[in-house]
Amino acid sequence: MRTGKIPSIPSSEITPEGVYLNRRQFMKLAGGAGAAALLAACGVQPTENVATPETLSLADELGDPANTFEQITHYNNYYEFTTDKEGVANLAEDFPTTPWQVEVGGLVQNPRTYDIDQLRAFQQEERIYRLRCVEAWSMVIPWTGFPLAKLLAEVEPMTSARYVAFTTKMDEEHMPGLKSPFYPWPYTEGLRLDEAMNDLALLVTGLYGKDLPPQDGAPIRLAVPWKYGFKSVKSIVKIDLVEEMPETLWNTVAANEYGFYANVNPDVHHPRWSQATERRIGETKRRETLLFNGYSEQVSALYEGMSLYSNF
Ligand SMILES: Nc1nc2c(c(=O)[nH]1)N[C@H]1C(S)=C(S)[C@@H](COP(=O)(O)O)O[C@H]1N2
Numbered sequence: 001m002r003t004g005k006i007p008s009i010p011s012s013e014i015t016p017e018g019v020y021l022n023r024r025q026f027m028k029l030a031g032g033a034g035a036a037a038l039l040a041a042c043g044v045q046p047t048e049n050v051a052t053p054e055t056l057s058l059a060d061e062l063g064d065p066a067n068t069f070e071q072i073t074h075y076n077n078y079y080e081f082t083t084d085k086e087g088v089a090n091l092a093e094d095f096p097t098t099p100w101q102v103e104v105g106g107l108v109q110n111p112r113t114y115d116i117d118q119l120r121a122f123q124q125e126e127r128i129y130r131l132r133c134v135e136a137w138s139m140v141i142p143w144t145g146f147p148l149a150k151l152l153a154e155v156e157p158m159t160s161a162r163y164v165a166f167t168t169k170m171d172e173e174h175m176p177g178l179k180s181p182f183y184p185w186p187y188t189e190g191l192r193l194d195e196a197m198n199d200l201a202l203l204v205t206g207l208y209g210k211d212l213p214p215q216d217g218a219p220i221r222l223a224v225p226w227k228y229g230f231k232s233v234k235s236i237v238k239i240d241l242v243e244e245m246p247e248t249l250w251n252t253v254a255a256n257e258y259g260f261y262a263n264v265n266p267d268v269h270h271p272r273w274s275q276a277t278e279r280r281i282g283e284t285k286r287r288e289t290l291l292f293n294g295y296s297e298q299v300s301a302l303y304e305g306m307s308l309y310s311n312f
């Protein structure tokens, strides 16, 4: 398996969306059929995600092309709006993301409330991450953001802090899904402090070099690529350093199905379906799911000596 360093691509190399679509449409007209035939001859299934010249610079470190902006922004899980993945974009369109503040506190030396602009002032990086949903679909997404570790370093966790708890926005006026009585709102999540300090844990402010669209968690969300997607919380308003493992929405709903760790693992199955394979959005043939979603080299040390079966 190829792991190694996550390549970071400067914004300037990310094709702006307008150009991207135009070139894509152009390619379809100019060389689409020829390219498809060529790929078929090489034994490659021509799907939406096949690397074409205009997407070539946007691939993950395993060589798989990024999903399109359209796919990433029109197939979403965001239960505060709706459980209909294709309906989130429309319902979230007018979600107000300014003003926005994130309160960082709990067991820290320097509790602080950040305005969203102060968070955008952290040095931003491009990171192309796989996102593997617990429902067994996945995407490759070019995020913009900064390591959560940099924010935590500023507030200085106390030695008693062992976990990080995330609380997200509850805007009843704009989030119709909050009316659902089946979920213990607000959407909450958590990480162990050493997981949160891992360089892969990213606070995300953008997508494809642009501001994050509301359906993907604007103005700020988390991306924890080695864990199932539900750990990557959207619309964060509060980050607390705590001593005990925090309660989380999905674990509260069904503890036997959604563990606190939720590390991607092809050998630990959901009680109602296998996690051995996944469907990459845009592809027809299923892929093998990788341990820690392909990020073992960066994160396996976090779980040394721990059973991944009982701590699922
Ligand atoms: N606040 C909030 N964050 C959330 C969710 C949600 O319903 N509410 N869904 C999670 C799930 S299940 C997944 S798979 C990812 C999906 O992120 P995406 O829609 O940007 O692909 O967001 C996660 N973050």
Ligand SMILES: [Mo]
Residues within 6 Å of the ligand: 077, 132, 133, 134, 135, 228, 229, 230
């Ligand atoms: Mo998910």
